[in-house]
Amino acid sequence: MASALEQRLAQHLTLSFAERDALQWLERRERHFAAGEIIVRENETTDVLYIVASGWLHGSVRLPDGGRQILRFYFVGDITTSFSIAWGYSAATLTAVSACTLYELPRERFGRLFQEHPRLGAMLFGISAAEQVALADRLTSVGRTDGQTRVATLLLDIYSRLRVVDKLSGSAFQLPLTQQDLGDAVGLTKEHVNRSLRALESTGLLERDGKMIRINDVEALAELVGFQDRYGHVATDWLPPTANRSDMDQRSAAAE
Amino acid sequence: MASALEQRLAQHLTLSFAERDALQWLERRERHFAAGEIIVRENETTDVLYIVASGWLHGSVRLPDGGRQILRFYFVGDITTSFSIAWGYSAATLTAVSACTLYELPRERFGRLFQEHPRLGAMLFGISAAEQVALADRLTSVGRTDGQTRVATLLLDIYSRLRVVDKLSGSAFQLPLTQQDLGDAVGLTKEHVNRSLRALESTGLLERDGKMIRINDVEALAELVGFQDRYGHVATDWLPPTANRSDMDQRSAAAE
DNA sequence: CGGCCTGTTGAAAACTTTCAACCACAGTGG
DNA sequence: CCACTGTGGTTGAAAGTTTTCAACAGGCCG
Known part of the structure; x- marks a missing residue:
């Protein structure tokens, strides 16, 4: 595997x-x-x-x-x-x-x-930077938007990640979080998370069934709350070249 | 220089x-x-x-x-x-x-x-991780604390940075930010920043004179708002050795 | 001197939390 | 099998915090 x-x-x-x-x-x-x-x-x-x-x-x-x-x-x-x-x-x-x-x-x-693999090190740095931007996006959401927007942004965020890492198809997914968890992630009480979720449902952009979440119109919801998906692409054009074979041999010899 | x-x-x-x-x-x-x-x-x-x-x-x-x-x-x-x-x-x-x-x-x-310098790459990764934690601290402050605490935390944060990078001595410093800027950093309106600052002043822990800020009791204020200084130390014990063999002995010296 | 930006203050409006119920459901033990 | 218990979800109303709106003061600059 x-x-x-x-x-x-x-x-x-x-x-x-x-x-x-x-x-x-x-x-x-x-x-x-x-x-x-x-x-x-x-x-x-x-x-x-x-x-x-x-x-x-x-x-x-x-x-x-x-x-x-x-x-x-x-x-x-x-x-x-x-x-x-x-x-x-x-x-x-x-x-x-x-x-x-x-x-x-x-x-x-x-x-x-x-x-041993400088290019991978640099790539990990790049991914770490992308994660920092994702954190910054959450800060923006929590600092400057209302409850409904914060909850929607978090759901879109999770959805975007799952779509990439779990090859999720369709716009429904299992959300193993309590409303308290959601609140602790976006800075709201569980009661207000509940009200925000129901408000979102009432717009028709979102459906819930137990732990299942379905985003009916991802584009529209993302547009509504100003969500940007940062997970799709990470630049690689600045990375140093891969160490070639002879480099590798030298380095591992020196390391031993 | x-x-x-x-x-x-x-x-x-x-x-x-x-x-x-x-x-x-x-x-x-x-x-x-x-x-x-x-x-x-x-x-x-x-x-x-x-x-x-x-x-x-x-x-x-x-x-x-x-x-x-x-x-x-x-x-x-x-x-x-x-x-x-x-x-x-x-x-x-x-x-x-x-x-x-x-x-x-x-x-x-x-x-x-x-x-060319893998150890520096790794160190930059570590510093980037520390910055990510600083961002996470701000998220926590904005997501879960009231206005007064957010403002105080930001001022302590800036003070901690200045102390390290500017070799600031004493607890007074020039703050070239408007109250609107402070608000945009901690998720408050400029009016509320103003009220929060005045409330902090009234506790005696903080003084202002124009753009000058003086934190009268850094320890007490940090304790009050639960501020942690993350800038002091960054671990280096996990870094690979310097690339140049003749520099290898430098590493143990760096282990502090 | 008159604008413009920043800071300050007050009061009403809006948003969010708190508090207090009640409901649904799953797991437990009688 | 069923009552019991705990967790998580839902709802309403009051209380608290923050924003909004409006107004004014002070300093700086063309």
């Missing part, structure tokens, strides 16, 4: 054999988590990263007053670097939304990837 | 000669902008990045309804990669807050850095 991270990167560029091999080496240590399980806690010491092989997770923080902010969701092919690589601890709590399979890798093995 | 980016990176690790040399080559093309000038517009095609040599800037987006969200501020030593490297266009408008000097470099030269 093809590597989750490999598949993600292959969406953007053609990988060399050596690169594909290196990526598969990152996914040696497989771990399983049940829905709702906590993988890493906020402020907990950690020196490992996770690559998502299947399932959903989210990263969140708690507030002094007991509130919670969900910062981002992780899907197949994502790496949970952002909240833990810059420090010896995790800046967020990582929770399994659905049952999921993760590959655990030591931070320092991730670091070695930058040396 | 030492390179701005070099100084930034040298805060976290000991650079080799080759690395320092490479960084200085990024800063060949110097450009000046006046306060208020726009460097890049949202959605504008661009294939260059900027390293901040002096001054302040901010990145922002406009909303359909005419509103604006300021996404982040840039200070000396920052690189404006996040909103433009992943696409052929800029996802945000880059505006000079104060008069500033920038180094302009082609995206693809930045990419080459990953190949």
Whole structure:
């Protein structure tokens, strides 16, 4: 079976054999988590990263007053670097939304990837930048729009991700989140999320049936709430060339 | 004069000669902008990045309804990669807050850095992750706290950055932002920013005199609003060794 | 001097939260 | 099999926060 991270990167560029091999080496240590399980806690010491092989997770923080902010969701092919690589601890709590399979890798093995495959390192930097923009989009949504728009934007965001990573066809998908979760992601109370969802339903652009969400007119809804899909394309024209074979041999010889 | 980016990176690790040399080559093309000038517009095609040599800037987006969200501020030593490297266009408008000097470099030269100096590439990835967490902190502030807390958090955030990049001593600093700007950064109207600032002043934790801000008790204010300073330290223990074999010994020195 | 931008203040309107119910459903144990 | 219990969803009304609208003051500049 093809590597989750490999598949993600292959969406953007053609990988060399050596690169594909290196990526598969990152996914040696497989771990399983049940829905709702906590993988890493906020402020907990950690020196490992996770690559998502299947399932959903989210990263969140708690507030002094007991509130919670969900910062981002992780899907197949994502790496949970952002909240833990810059420090010896995790800046967020990582929770399994659905049952999921993760590959655990030591931070320092991730670091070695930058040396052995600079092009992949640069590409990961680019993907990280794209994720930063996605976070910025959420900030804009939460900071400057009303409840209905925030909820719709989150659903469109999740839908766009699923469409890419799960090859989702059609505009209906299973949403394994409570309304409290949605509220914690967009800065609303669960009651207001409920009212916002019903208001959206009443426009006819959205339908719900239990945990199932159907966006009847993706274009129209995106237009209505000013949503931009950032996941489609990531530029690769600035990347350095792939290390060629002789380069590879030199570097691995030096590394041994 | 030492390179701005070099100084930034040298805060976290000991650079080799080759690395320092490479960084200085990024800063060949110097450009000046006046306060208020726009460097890049949202959605504008661009294939260059900027390293901040002096001054302040901010990145922002406009909303359909005419509103604006300021996404982040840039200070000396920052690189404006996040909103433009992943696409052929800029996802945000880059505006000079104060008069500033920038180094302009082609995206693809930045990419080459990953190949020639993998350790620096990895370090830039780490710094980018730290910036992502800073953005996540702002999201939390905007999504889950009241006006007064948001404003205080932003001021503490800016203060923490200035303290590091400008070697600011004392707890007073010049804030070249209007109350509208502050509001656009934390998701409030300018009127409410004004009321929040006055409420903060009345607690005695903060003083204002024109554009001057003095935080009388940084600890107490940070405690009050639950602010965490993320800029102090970035982990380097996961980085690969420097490319040049003769520099290998530098790494242990950098391990702090 | 007269505009223009920024800051300030007050009061009404709008949005969101809080609080308090009630409903539906799934899993549990009698 | 069925009552019991807990979680998540739904709804209404009051309370609280923030925005909107309107007005005015001060400083800077042509």
